[in-house]
Amino acid sequence: MLQISNLHAEVDGKQILKGLDLAVNAGEVHAIMGPNGAGKSTLAYVLAGRPGYEVTDGTLNFLNFDLAELAPHERAANGLFLGFQYPVEIPGVSNLQFLREALNAQRRGRGEEPLSGAEFLKLARAQAASLGLDPEMLKRPVNVGFSGGEKKRAEMVQMGIIDPKLAILDETDSGLDIDALKAVGAGINTIMRRPDKAVLLITHYQRLLDYVQPDFVHVLAGGRIVRSGGAELAHELEREGYGAIAA
Amino acid sequence: MTVALALPSARDEAWRWSDLSALPAFADAEPRGGVVDVHDLWIGCGGPRLLFVDGRFEPALSDIRPLAIGPVAAASAHPLGSLVTGDGWTLELAIDHAPVGTIEILHVGTGGSSHLPARIALGEGAQASIVETYAGEGWANRLTRIDLAPHARLMRAIRLVQHSGFVSTRDEAEIATGASLVTTILGAGGADSRIDAQLESAGPGAFVEFGGALLARGQQRHEAAVAVRHAAPGGSSRQLWRAVADDRATVSLAARVEVARDAQQTDGEQSLRGLLLKRAATVNLKPELEIFADDVKCAHGATVGELDRQALFYLESRGLLPAQARALLTRAFVADALDRIGEERAREVFADAAAQWLDASPLPTGEGGPRRETVGG
Numbered sequence: 190m191l192q193i194s195n196l197h198a199e200v201d202g203k204q205i206l207k208g209l210d211l212a213v214n215a216g217e218v219h220a221i222m223g224p225n226g227a228g229k230s231t232l233a234y235v236l237a238g239r240p241g242y243e244v245t246d247g248t249l250n251f252l253n254f255d256l257a258e259l260a261p262h263e264r265a266a267n268g269l270f271l272g273f274q275y276p277v278e279i280p281g282v283s284n285l286q287f288l289r290e291a292l293n294a295q296r297r298g299r300g301e302e303p304l305s306g307a308e309f310l311k312l313a314r315a316q317a318a319s320l321g322l323d324p325e326m327l328k329r330p331v332n333v334g335f336s337g338g339e340k341k342r343a344e345m346v347q348m349g350i351i352d353p354k355l356a357i358l359d360e361t362d363s364g365l366d367i368d369a370l371k372a373v374g375a376g377i378n379t380i381m382r383r384p385d386k387a388v389l390l391i392t393h394y395q396r397l398l399d400y401v402q403p404d405f406v407h408v409l410a411g412g413r414i415v416r417s418g419g420a421e422l423a424h425e426l427e428r429e430g431y432g433a434i435a436a
Numbered sequence: 437m438t439v440a441l442a443l444p445s446a447r448d449e450a451w452r453w454s455d456l457s458a459l460p461a462f463a464d465a466e467p468r469g470g471v472v473d474v475h476d477l478w479i480g481c482g483g484p485r486l487l488f489v490d491g492r493f494e495p496a497l498s499d500i501r502p503l504a505i506g507p508v509a510a511a512s513a514h515p516l517g518s519l520v521t522g523d524g525w526t527l528e529l530a531i532d533h534a535p536v537g538t539i540e541i542l543h544v545g546t547g548g549s550s551h552l553p554a555r556i557a558l559g560e561g562a563q564a565s566i567v568e569t570y571a572g573e574g575w576a577n578r579l580t581r582i583d584l585a586p587h588a589r590l591m592r593a594i595r596l597v598q599h600s601g602f603v604s605t606r607d608e609a610e611i612a613t614g615a616s617l618v619t620t621i622l623g624a625g626g627a628d629s630r631i632d633a634q635l636e637s638a639g640p641g642a643f644v645e646f647g648g649a650l651l652a653r654g655q656q657r658h659e660a661a662v663a664v665r666h667a668a669p670g671g672s673s674r675q676l677w678r679a680v681a682d683d684r685a686t687v688s689l690a691a692r693v694e695v696a697r698d699a700q701q702t703d704g705e706q707s708l709r710g711l712l713l714k715r716a717a718t719v720n721l722k723p724e725l726e727i728f729a730d731d732v733k734c735a736h737g738a739t740v741g742e743l744d745r746q747a748l749f750y751l752e753s754r755g756l757l758p759a760q761a762r763a764l765l766t767r768a769f770v771a772d773a774l775d776r777i778g779e780e781r782a783r784e785v786f787a788d789a790a791a792q793w794l795d796a797s798p799l800p801t802g803e804g805g806p807r808r809e810t811v812g813g
Contacts, residue, residue: 237753240745265755277750281768287751290764295755330768347754 190215190252190355190387191236197246198235205231207412208247213355218381218388220398220423223409224431229391230274232409233359236389237271238264251355265291266298268354270347272361276340279331284343285313287331288350295351316349319379321372337364345376356381357389362397374400395427408434444515451515453688453720454630455657458602459549462575467548474544477571477597479785483537486525490574491543491550493525502536503527508553510581510608514632517606520579524553531561538565538779545574545601554580558588558615565591567782570627575602582609584617586639591778592619594648595786598627606632613639613668620776621648622786623658624793631660637671637699647676647707649770651793652685652717663692666699669729673702678773679710680766681717688720693736697728704732710740711769713762763794 191213198206205228213219223229234242236249238261249256254267279287293303304312317324322342332340341361348356358377362370378401381388390401398406398420406422407414408431416422416434426434441463444451467490474487474497484501487494493505508524527539543552558564562585570576576598584590596603611617623629635644650658664673679687693704710719721738743765751761770790777783 239749239753260758261749261752262755262757262761265753271753273750273753277744277746279744279747279750279765279768281771282764287754287756287764290760291751291754291756294757294760298755351754 191389192250193247195247196235196244196249198231198242198244200231200242204245205412206235209409209413211407211414213387213389215387216384217404218390218401219405219407220390220392220403221407221409222392222423222426225393227409228412229409230359233271233357233391236357237261237269262294263298265351265353266295270351270353270356272344272348272356272358274360274363276332276344278333280333282331283329284327284331285310288313288327288347292350313346313350316346320345320349320376322346338366338369341365341373342369342376345373345380349376349380352380354385355387355389357391359391360393361390362392362394370397371400373397377401395423398423441519442515450661450690453659453686455628458628459575462547462549462602465548465574467550467574468546470546472544472546472572474542474571477542477544477569479540479567479569479782481538481540481567481779481781483539485540485542487542487544488550488552489544490546490548491552491576493523502529502533503539508555508581510553510555510579512579512606512608514579514606514608514634516577516604516630516632517579517608519577520551520553520606522551522553524555526555526557527564527566528557528559529562529564530559533562536564538567538782541566541568543568543570543576543578545570545572545576545598547574547601549575549577551577554578555582556580556590557583558585558590560585561587563589565779567593567595567779569595570598570603570625572598573601573627575604578605580605580607582607582617584609584611584615586613586615588612588615590617592617593777593779593782593786594619594621595789596621596623596627596629597625597789599625601627602629603627604630604632607635609633609635610638611636611642611644614641615639616643618645618776618778619647620774620786621650621660622774622789623648623650623652624789626654626656628657629659631658631662633662635662635664635673637664637666637673638668640668641670642668643671644673645675645776647674647773647776649678649680649773649790650687650689651680651770651790652687653682654685655683656685657687659688661690663694664704665694665696666702666704667696669698669700669702671699671702672704674705676705676707676773676776677709678770679708679719679721680713680770681710681719682713684714684716686718686720688722690722690724692724692726693734695727695729695732695734700729700731702729702732702734704734706736706738708736708738709769711766712740712742713766763791766794767791
């Protein structure tokens with residue numbers, strides 16, 4: 190589904206990713222762990238196409254598309270979803286309005302019929318309820334006045350509505366209490382644990398991995414994957430720290 | 437109609453951002469006249485409706501009920517307001533008036549210039565709601581004199597959708613004890629404008645609100661110069677403006693609050709915000725406070741910026757096209773200025789007019805687009 194080869198990327202002229210290789214197949218959950226400053230968020234933003242994050246070498250292939258050729262909205266329409274570490278607050282734009290426009294823009298991009306207001310509302314309410322987010326909150330402006338946990342739940346509601354093929358979840362566990370962590374973990378499993386989907390979980394800690402069992406764990410340090418393994422690698426990291434493993 | 441024009445110059449501080457250079461040509465020109473199709477311009481609020489074509493009342497297409505057409509008791513020393521003479525419309529209501537419904541006034545121009553006075557006088561406790569629309573072309577120049585007796589309430593909403601030309605309005609108002617005047621303006625056409633008002637909060641506890649959203653593109657210029665004077669204690673005023681400038685357009689807002697020595701416990705609020713959709717566009721903001729009383733609360737804020745790049749990327753990462761993301765954020769930017777319109781049907785029509793204006797904005801592709809500017813380096 191996703192093949193990253195020899196990825197070099199820079200932000201504001203500073204080289205952050207230095208020859209990263211990674212392959213993610215359909216049906217797999219990959220966790221990317223690493224110390225602060227290793228380039229985890231940079232990888233997420235490069236994959237989603239954030240302006241200012243520039244690929245200087247290597248290739249990014251997603252479902253046989255060259256990602257570098259696609260604008261952020263085209264990546265989304267082709268099934269790529271980025272869960273933000275810090276979801277952006279947008280005063281004056283309601284979640285419902287935003288998500289309906291987003292979903293229908295994607296559907297049009299794929300040549301599908303847009304959903305009616307009633308169809309969309311039903312879908313949005315069901316997704317919110319399954320993630321323990323009060324559906325009334327969807328009427329409120331995007332992320333405005335949401336607690337850290339509510340923002341992350343709202344990100345998962347967005348993911349559920351948009352129903353992507355590949356979810357890149359950037360520190361989705363940060364700022365979550367234990368209940369929210371369980372809800373978000375269950376949401377990821379329900380929405381994304383499918384044979385035709387894949388997840389790239391970017392996380393600093395092992396704790397989300399108690400709820401979302403990864404098939405592969407990679408250690409990102411110094412802009413490259415320095416070690417890969419199974420779920421047990423996360424426990425090893427938790428025990429011994431990044432210093433020992435990444436060295 | 438030809439008038440002798442003595443226009444203020446840009447050397448005058450109150451007119452420093454104005455460009456009135458097109459007005460003499462309008463003053464010399466004759467309207468094209470002919471048939472005008474106004475069907476789509478009525479909002480349909482169900483109340484009385486007045487149609488003026490090139491400043492002339494059209495009785496056949498109007499439903500005048502409590503309003504009157506004829507000489508108007510209004511005179512102004514204002515440079516543009518003083519040009520307004522002749523017949524116009526008058527609304528006088530006492531508290532025991534029969535229910536009127538929202539009054540719609542439609543001004544359609546076919547070129548040239550028109551000068552139309554108006555007077556609104558609400559007796560003690562009387563209420564009225566008026567929605568005005570400016571459409572067509574040419575120069576529409578208006579003077580409106582407003583007198584609100586104690587506890588009277590007037591809601592006004594003004595929609596500028598002329599496709600070209602110039603609209604100048606001058607409001608002069610006196611608001612008595614406990615009375616309330618709320619005026620909301622939307623500039624969403626292709627004409628230039630000068631919105632000018634002098635509003636006096638004359639009695640204790642009066643409430644004055646004057647603001648709106650002005651959207652400009654191309655070489656267009658919108659300008660608002662509004663002064664609220666608090667002469668009596670315990671009054672409140674609110675000036676909330678949102679300016680959007682695209683291309684090489686200019687929007688200028690001068691909002692002034694004066695608090696006289698006796699006007700203790702005045703509560704004044706100014707919120708002036710500008711949004712630049714292109715780097716070559718201009719927004720001028722001038723919030724002014726002149727306070728002689730010592731126990732007042734006057735908050736003011738003035739900011740100009742571009743669309744939030746993080747917000748744009750967030751929306752695009754969810755699949756919105758760049759143009760959709762920009763339109764959504766711009767709509768959100770102006771929304772709170774239009775939320776003040778009390779009449780629901782008018783509020784919807786105004787919001788639609790703003791959305792249509794934004795949807796007509798072409799997708800930025802050049803170096804001017806904020807998204808491109810962050811790439812590379």
